[in-house]
Amino acid sequence: MSEQIYAVIMAGGSGTRFWPMSRGDTPKQFLRLLSSETLLQQTMVRIAPIIPPERVIVVTARAHAEQVRELLPGLPPDNLLLEPVGRNTAPCIGLAALLVRRRDAGATMAVLPADHFVSDEEEFRQVVVSASRLAAGGRLVTVGIRPLRPETGYGYLRLGEHVGEEAARFVDAFVEKPSFDTAVEYLASGHFLWNSGMFFFTPERILDELELHLPRHAAAFGRIDQAWDGPEVGQVLEREYTAMEPISIDYGVMEKAAEIAVLVGRFPWSDVGTWAALREVLPRGENDSVSMGQVVELDGRGNVLVADGGLVAALGLRDMVVVRSGDAVLVCPRQRAQEVRRVVEALRQAGLDGYL
Amino acid sequence: MSEQIYAVIMAGGSGTRFWPMSRGDTPKQFLRLLSSETLLQQTMVRIAPIIPPERVIVVTARAHAEQVRELLPGLPPDNLLLEPVGRNTAPCIGLAALLVRRRDAGATMAVLPADHFVSDEEEFRQVVVSASRLAAGGRLVTVGIRPLRPETGYGYLRLGEHVGEEAARFVDAFVEKPSFDTAVEYLASGHFLWNSGMFFFTPERILDELELHLPRHAAAFGRIDQAWDGPEVGQVLEREYTAMEPISIDYGVMEKAAEIAVLVGRFPWSDVGTWAALREVLPRGENDSVSMGQVVELDGRGNVLVADGGLVAALGLRDMVVVRSGDAVLVCPRQRAQEVRRVVEALRQAGLDGYL
Numbered sequence: 001m002s003e004q005i006y007a008v009i010m011a012g013g014s015g016t017r018f019w020p021m022s023r024g025d026t027p028k029q030f031l032r033l034l035s036s037e038t039l040l041q042q043t044m045v046r047i048a049p050i051i052p053p054e055r056v057i058v059v060t061a062r063a064h065a066e067q068v069r070e071l072l073p074g075l076p077p078d079n080l081l082l083e084p085v086g087r088n089t090a091p092c093i094g095l096a097a098l099l100v101r102r103r104d105a106g107a108t109m110a111v112l113p114a115d116h117f118v119s120d121e122e123e124f125r126q127v128v129v130s131a132s133r134l135a136a137g138g139r140l141v142t143v144g145i146r147p148l149r150p151e152t153g154y155g156y157l158r159l160g161e162h163v164g165e166e167a168a169r170f171v172d173a174f175v176e177k178p179s180f181d182t183a184v185e186y187l188a189s190g191h192f193l194w195n196s197g198m199f200f201f202t203p204e205r206i207l208d209e210l211e212l213h214l215p216r217h218a219a220a221f222g223r224i225d226q227a228w229d230g231p232e233v234g235q236v237l238e239r240e241y242t243a244m245e246p247i248s249i250d251y252g253v254m255e256k257a258a259e260i261a262v263l264v265g266r267f268p269w270s271d272v273g274t275w276a277a278l279r280e281v282l283p284r285g286e287n288d289s290v291s292m293g294q295v296v297e298l299d300g301r302g303n304v305l306v307a308d309g310g311l312v313a314a315l316g317l318r319d320m321v322v323v324r325s326g327d328a329v330l331v332c333p334r335q336r337a338q339e340v341r342r343v344v345e346a347l348r349q350a351g352l353d354g355y356l
Numbered sequence: 357m358s359e360q361i362y363a364v365i366m367a368g369g370s371g372t373r374f375w376p377m378s379r380g381d382t383p384k385q386f387l388r389l390l391s392s393e394t395l396l397q398q399t400m401v402r403i404a405p406i407i408p409p410e411r412v413i414v415v416t417a418r419a420h421a422e423q424v425r426e427l428l429p430g431l432p433p434d435n436l437l438l439e440p441v442g443r444n445t446a447p448c449i450g451l452a453a454l455l456v457r458r459r460d461a462g463a464t465m466a467v468l469p470a471d472h473f474v475s476d477e478e479e480f481r482q483v484v485v486s487a488s489r490l491a492a493g494g495r496l497v498t499v500g501i502r503p504l505r506p507e508t509g510y511g512y513l514r515l516g517e518h519v520g521e522e523a524a525r526f527v528d529a530f531v532e533k534p535s536f537d538t539a540v541e542y543l544a545s546g547h548f549l550w551n552s553g554m555f556f557f558t559p560e561r562i563l564d565e566l567e568l569h570l571p572r573h574a575a576a577f578g579r580i581d582q583a584w585d586g587p588e589v590g591q592v593l594e595r596e597y598t599a600m601e602p603i604s605i606d607y608g609v610m611e612k613a614a615e616i617a618v619l620v621g622r623f624p625w626s627d628v629g630t631w632a633a634l635r636e637v638l639p640r641g642e643n644d645s646v647s648m649g650q651v652v653e654l655d656g657r658g659n660v661l662v663a664d665g666g667l668v669a670a671l672g673l674r675d676m677v678v679v680r681s682g683d684a685v686l687v688c689p690r691q692r693a694q695e696v697r698r699v700v701e702a703l704r705q706a707g708l709d710g711y712l
Contacts, residue, residue, distance in 0.1 A: 342654055
């Protein structure tokens with residue numbers, strides 16, 4: 001059994017929740033949201049001490065190949081997997097499993113979203129190593145985050161029995177984003193973790209699970225695998241991938257699979273789902289606001305103020321989001337940050353595509 | 357007695373209440389706040405049908421001479437009076453009176469702020485002509501605006517007896533900006549008008565009033581007048597003007613003078629004192645918001661949204677001001693728009709003068 005860990009960084013996301021900083025060709029993973037590095041670069045740097053670039057696979061949309069190459073010059077060219085179209089996480093992971101199995105059938109895959117926030121990276125890496133070891137034995141493994149608040153924006157994992165003598169527990173159930181009252185119960189019970197979207201398994205094991213739960217996807221992967229080294233691999237990938245049903249690994253596999261093990265991540269974590277989430281991950285001022293870039297705030301409280309170039313001046317604001325980026329400004333109450341896509345939709349309908 | 361009317365446009369203001377559109381060298385009168393023309397240009401255009409450019413005098417700060425010449429190419433060069441420093445309205449008007457007296461001692465002066473909003477220009481011009489006729493007889497005349505709401509941002513005029521058979525009344529008192537409760541009483545009483553800051557008199561009459569109420573200023577004007585055609589006029593003006601106490605015509609003369617006549621202006625008017633005032637002068641949408649430039653508003657109400665270039669997107673805002681101009685954005689509740697100068701002060705203290 002190999003002890004090798006392959007990181008599979010899922011960088012295929014396309015989203016509008018960080019408009020106006022996120023425009024057509026710069027989804028969240030390519031934004032310098034939390035530092036001078038993009039979230040994708042931070043993800044790669046975070047695992048570098050335990051996984052060298054030769055064993056990092058990045059999966060992204062074909063349209064973003066050039067961006068990824070520029071952001072990650074140390075990534076070997078053959079480690080960049082390009083999706084002809086986005087089909088959610090199950091196809092992305094299946095494709096990566098084909099590649100990892102070819103490289104080292106005994107390796108384990110650490111599947112990591114490219115666009116999350118993590119701090120206490122040492123703790124994070126220890127969990128990744130522990131989860132990968134557990135997965136090397138043939139298990140499906142995930143990492144859950146000890147919840148800090150009754151968050152309604154995350155999925156949860158219900159904890160089950162202990163896994164032998166390991167620190168791991170079995171996942172009793174994957175549960176969807178709860179109502180606020182339910183989230184309060186989850187938090188109080190101590191039996192629930194946030195679903196971090198990180199998964200660990202051998203390529204053989206996840207391909208077996210795809211066979212079991214998503215047989216049509218598995219058949220397509222079989223055809224892609226057969227064509228892998230041939231002259232028609234591009235055409236086959238295009239055809240098979242495009243025809244696949246989009247489905248997440250959570251919904252397509254994890255919610256149906258038996259005996260998934262979970263390790264508890266105690267590191268600060270966020271999926272950074274909206275502008276409002278910056279308040280969970282950036283240091284807050286005395287007035288409970290967070291700011292990035294050149295910001296002047298007077299008599300404010302609880303705001304998220306972002307100047308991606310230029311200046312944002314906020315006077316007397318409460319619980320607001322203000323983002324200045326390029327030629328556009330977004331202002332909304334923090335509680336409505338998840339509705340930013342409505343702004344994007346309105347711009348599209350108004351024919352103002354130049355701002356998208 | 358000449359029937360000539362000279363317009364004296366007071367364009368010397370410097371202010372920060374329209375930051376970030378108004379920067380160091382573009383005070384309000386030079387902003388395209390309400391249309392594609394600046395407020396100064398609108399003022400000149402508004403009186404053009406009754407007062408030709410040869411009889412328009414513009415008084416501005418020396419630093420703004422070039423701007424005025426560019427904005428008003430039709431203004432004869434000798435009709436631009438440059439103040440070495442700003443000394444409020446009494447010195448500005450005294451200086452203009454010296455010039456008008458030299459041109460036509462029997463003319464009347466219609467003193468008009470350069471940065472106010474007026475619509476129904478026909479009605480406005482009729483009032484200017486009526487007020488000037490009344491002033492030609494030697495009276496001090498002003499125009500008051502019939503109040504539309506209990507505005508606390510304006511000074512008021514209390515109406516006294518009728519002036520003979522004229523439509524005019526005497527001003528019983530000039531009163532300072534009232535509290536809200538007092539403003540409600542003023543509105544209900546029907547005896548009060550908004551002080552529009554427009555004044556009408558012959559040059560001789562206003563110079564007599566300056567002599568009476570501001571003798572030191574009058575003495576300085578005497579010295580400036582003596583030097584007017586000589587080689588040292590520049591030096592004398594510089595010395596005398598700089599040494600003058602800054603004082604408004606309202607406080608220095610009008611509040612002390614006897615038998616001021618007032619005509620009622622029934623045209624829509626605003627001094628456009630803050631960003632919030634745009635809601636009083638621009639057409640409101642169904643949701644009671646006003647916007648300028650490229651604005652997308654969703655689920656909003658009562659906002660003032662200004663995109664001076666680029667785009668402003670507002671989601672779920674109530675009674676807010678958002679202004680995008682150049683490299684800066686301002687966001688504040690409408691009720692606090694009068695505090696924008698605090699932002700400017702904070703920028704100065706933070707050494708961020710590049711944004712001022």
